[in-house]
Amino acid sequence: MVDLKHAEMPSDEMLVAFLDGELDGEERARIDRLIKIDEAVAARYEFLSRSEMAFYDAFQPLLENAPTAKLEAILGGLPASITGEPASRGLSRRGFMAAAIGLVFVGVAADRGFMAFKQASSDHDDDWRAVVAEYLSLYTPDTLANLDSDEQSQSAQLQNVGDALGLSLPLQAVSLPGIPLKRAQVLQYDGKPLGQIAYLDPEHGPMALCIVQSSSGPRSPQTERRHGMNVVYWSDQTHGYMLIGRNTADELNDLAEGVRTALAA
Amino acid sequence: MTIAHRQLSAYSRATPDASSAADVRSGPVWTEAIIASEHEIRASLAQYLGRLWRYGIVLSRQRDVADDLVQATCVRALERASQFTSGTRLDRWLFSIMHSIWLNEVRSRRIRMGNGFVDADVTLSFDGEHETETHVTANQVLRQVNELPEAQRTAVFLAYVEGLSYREVAEVLDVPIGTVMSRLATARAKLAEHADPDVKAKQMKGGK
Known part of the structure; x- marks a missing residue:
């Protein structure tokens, strides 16, 4: 025998709309009645x-964590469309839109967002360095101070990082003279592993060697500044590297050269 | 089926910007009106940046993509300032712009590029050590919503976090209202599945 009440079982859509206050008078009253008289409806x-x-x-x-200052800087840096400003920036409106959509990471310090757009077509190579720099800028010596530094656990950490990146990372190769290695860990950027090897320079504070997989081909070391830190970055056939810290650019270059040679060996 | 126009109560932020931007456009000289309108929208955009970014996170689950989405949305909103309809809410309009950029340009490109998508909950894990300590319950809710498929996640976010009516959600997502209803119903059934039946459901909004 067909249960009449059961035949009246409203869809989940209707029940949820009722719950959300989206039904008007008649429908609302009907559902309300069904919930009251029909156990099955009430249960659902x-x-x-x-x-x-x-x-x-x-x-x-999430709202509180929005990078408000950065977003305001982005908005402030946008050219007006009608007043003819774009031309003075040497950037067409259309090109600008393409760049904006091209998933270019906009310089966090935003001095000013436009610098980043030169790289619009370059495989968003810059992005990860910007993120790493932002991340590392939050580190203080205390962040790294109390980590155990025994060789065995560090080698194990490096093994993990190396495995994630498809790379061999012997402890000797990534050790820096006079600057203790503190921790190696796998982070992720853009859904891919990002290896971070953190050091604590007794004089200049936190430093990091970061590695991602990269197919953009070998590139010789270059330097840049981000978040008040110096960065040396380079790449080989399979990976991109960056060494970042508050050390002088010369010093970082020397250290990077050591790592680069050791890893290539 | 009939759908009532629910009063929007979830949100208290004033929206005089929408009408003031529109007023300017009734000025005598059309080009001037557009300039003024773009100016108005630029000024109003500032107060929505955080909410736009949050929607960008809900869509992409990646901070850098959210940044880019906000930027692209701002650019397009300024470009299309003249298309903003007077008397409508600017935040809804901005959400729909962002959604269409995400759907038509960013998302499709990402998939083409083979970047795919990260698993749920990865978005904020990059700097998770700074963010996760508080609000354990809130994080559980966040996690559950984050685990929903994109179509359901965005509908839930727009309806229950941003307080949009079904009709408004449909407009932002550019789908029929019935689709919104079925996404919300499916999402809720899934969320209910994971909820503790002993805990009396909290009434956060509307209904009754």
Whole structure:
């Protein structure tokens, strides 16, 4: 025998719309009545009601963590379309849009966002260095101070990092003279592994050698500044590297050369 | 089926910007009006940057992509300032711009580039050590929503976090209202599945 009430079981869509206050008078009254008189409907309604969560509150921290200053700098740096400013920037509006969509990481310090756009077509090579620099800028000597530095655990960490990156990372090759290695870990950037080997320079504080897989081909070392730190970056056939710290550019270059030679050996 | 126009209550941020931007466009000289309108929108954009970024995170689950989405959205909003309809809400308009950029340009390109997508919950793990300590419950909610497929996740976010009506969600996502209903129903069934049945459901919004 067909249960008449059962035949009236509203869809989940209707129950959820009821729950969300999206139904108007008649429908609303009908569902309301069904929930009251039909146990099966009431049970389904009760089940769906369990999905009521503090959605609004849960997403609030995300709002608080938005990089507001950076976004404001981006907005402030956008050329006006009608007033003819774009030409003076040497950047067409259309090109600008293409660059913006081209997933170019905009310089975090935003002095000013435009610098990054030169690289629009270059395989967003810069992105990860910007992220690493931003990340490392949060480190203080205390961040690294209390880590165990025994060779065995460090070699194990390096093994992990190497495995993630498809690279051999012997402890000797990535050791820096007079600058203790503190930790090697796998982070991720853009869904791919990013190896970070952190050092603590007694004089200049935290330093890091970071490695990602890269297919953009070998490139000889270059230097740049990010977040008040110096960066030496280079790449080989399979990986991109960057050494970053508050040491002088010359010093970093020497250290990078040592690592580069050792890893190539 | 009939859908009531729900009053938007979840949000308290004032939106005088929408109407003031529109007023300017009724000025006598059309080009001037557009300039003024772009100017107005630029000024109003500033207050929505955080919420746009958050929607970018919900869509892409990656901070750098969210940054780029905000930027691209700002550029396009300024370009299309003249298309902004008077009397409508600027934040909804911006959400729909971002959504279309995400869908048509960024997402498709990423997939073509073979970057694919990271697993749920990876977005903020890069600097997770700074962010996860507080709000354990909030994080659980965040995690559950984050694990929903993109179509459901965005509908849940727009409806329950941003407080959009079904109709507004449909407009932002550019889908029929029935699709919004079915995405929300599926999402809720999934969320309910994981919820603790002993805990009395909290009423966060509307309904009843």
